[in-house]
Amino acid sequence: QETWQYEDELGNRLGQKVTALDRVGIYVPGGLASYPSSVLMNAIPAKVAGVKEVIMVVPAPKGVLNPLVLAAAHLAKVDRVFTIGGAQAVAALAYGTETIPAVDKITGPGNKYVAAAKRAVFGQVGIDMIAGPSEVLVYAEGEAQDCADWLAMDLLSQAEHDRIAQAIFVTTSEKQLEEVAIEIEKALAELPKADIARDSLKNRGALILVKDREEGMAVINRVAPEHLELSVDNPDALLDSIRHAGAIFMGRHTPEAIGDYCAGPNHVLPTSGTARFSSPLGVYDFQKKSSIIYCSETGSKPLAQTADILAQHEDLEAHARSARYRYQS
Template sequence: MRRLSTQDQNFKQVFADLLAFETVNDPELLSTVDKIISDVRQFGDEHVLKLTQQFDRHPAHHFSELELTQEQLKAAFDHLDSDVRKALELAAQRIRTFHEAQKQDGWSYIDDLGNTLGQKVTPLDRVGIYVPGGLASYPSSVLMNAVPAHVAGVAEIIMVVPAPKGDLNPLVLAAAYLAGVSRVFTIGGAQAVAALAYGTQTIPRVDKITGPGNRFVAAAKRAVFGQCGIDMIAGPSEILVYAEGNNDPKWIAMDVLSQAEHDTVAQAILITPDEKFLEEVAQAIESHLAELPKAEIARTSIENRGALVLVKDRAEAIELINQVAPEHLELCLDDAQAMSEEIRHAGAIFMGRYTPEAIGDYCAGPNHVLPTSGTARFSSPLGVYDFQKRSSLIMCSQEGVKPLAKAADILAQEENLDAHARSARYRYK
């Protein structure tokens, strides 16, 4: 794992190169995805089935075999081991409680002219959630996408999840049952995104697609944006840990590896002002890698995109953190809450020595669908607000409209929009 110091002459350039990553910038990838979307639009169920058989080696002969019933979801839930079931229910309840606090209501007021102005908040009618099901299978992603949608009041939740060779983690199905998913289709990839965005003979068209996936999924979401909404273009998982020397290096090393084990292009960065501690963490990482089942993935990740960064002080660390705008940020120190006040850009901030990022992935309550690749500079975690929309409310009284209409008349004339001007003029003359 490379070691960097802010005192190195070329640090700024090396650090910028380390952060540079684009999820969907391959022309060949984009061309392939565009063709898949076009074919799904033209041929519908037939083409989705064909691609599912081809890419996932799914044994289905008819499209109807790709949809799971509510009875199948309930059976998966009922057969859970008791401890697993309790953990899943705990996670679902905590996620629901947190997201209930995000729910927005409409409002209105009457201005000094007697006109009523306000905002109406309504849920989306139907959403699609994408849940990984290939190399990675995440029941937690089902809860993180479906529960906020339910809290928002979405009437219909359509879930797509790939099932390679027809196999699917039963815990994913149990989570779908617990979260109240309406329909589940065992399809994935760009074809699943296209089916949700445009609809097929069987799959209903949705208003928004949320949830993470591979680069084909990310490229497809970007391509269908505008036809429907999307949450974000998700890149590889990231963690940035800031820790000072009075931490257990074994804990911090495992926190770093918790994201590195996701993917060979995941990014894990440790920033510290303590050189001795940095070396202790480096040694602990090597020790942990000898025991991890996904050691090969984690090692590739930290060698290619990871870094141990030595800074002069906390102020310099804060500057780097805001430059990175990490998906997950751990502040492993006693006064973490005070330091968090200086952080402007991060998807989720985990404060203190006893708050590993892994807690946030499963059961803390806040959403684990977070902005990646520096997009925390301008975007936010998935939440109830992603499944609600706002309509403006305007109602003018007979007298209250007059000064507004006169102003609109004048401004419309200045913009050479005569019909606008006359429309307003009728209301006060």
């Protein structure tokens, strides 16, 4: 976004000055889950926004750091990298230490301790969101082009993330529901992270049969999923009915896995139902806006009269007099 101004017929000007943040900190997982893609998804929009300095923190268990994470940091032009993780890394970014500079905003995913730390320091610094476990909701209607093994693997692509990840399948077809359940079991027999995926499905997974499309849309909006796949012939026909979702993957050739890496939009998305009121991470998250207000001598008079009246009713006499001087002079 860019700075803009508007001038009315009396010469008053209103607008917004858009300014990039000075310094941001990005948290990148580096323990059980090490994701170079998370570096790109956080650092690139920060740099596009014009942030002067991007600081990255990443845990290095036993002194080992994923070389792909460092390569991604180099490509995304991260300014400084510190090998520290967990809640203490968030605290260091928020308050600063002798070696780690304090930042203006912290973004990026982490475990429950990182999420709790971000919640605790909010106010001292800005944060992107309180991210929970990864989620996907796949919706289908048993159409001829559907492939049960594709749908099953799309669900498992989230389930393998974490034992408390959420994978939900919603369909209007009982036959399709049964076919997908069978394909899930087949895939679990040979997936490397089958144990994690199986626990995830047991803990938070669901296969839901709905009576019609309308009920399916109601379930989607109730869940407000992080990732929503519309595996139907005409996904555009459903778009107006969807009010709450972090990212919407349109059609059966658009798996969520593409969105994780290279589709274009950010993969840092609202989770745990927060898509009801929040948005994906973007360039706008690394900018702030200042209101611009200019009143001409002529244009200030009617505004000052209005302000005078309101201030009197709020029993703020200095406010009233300050405004009054502008139209009685």
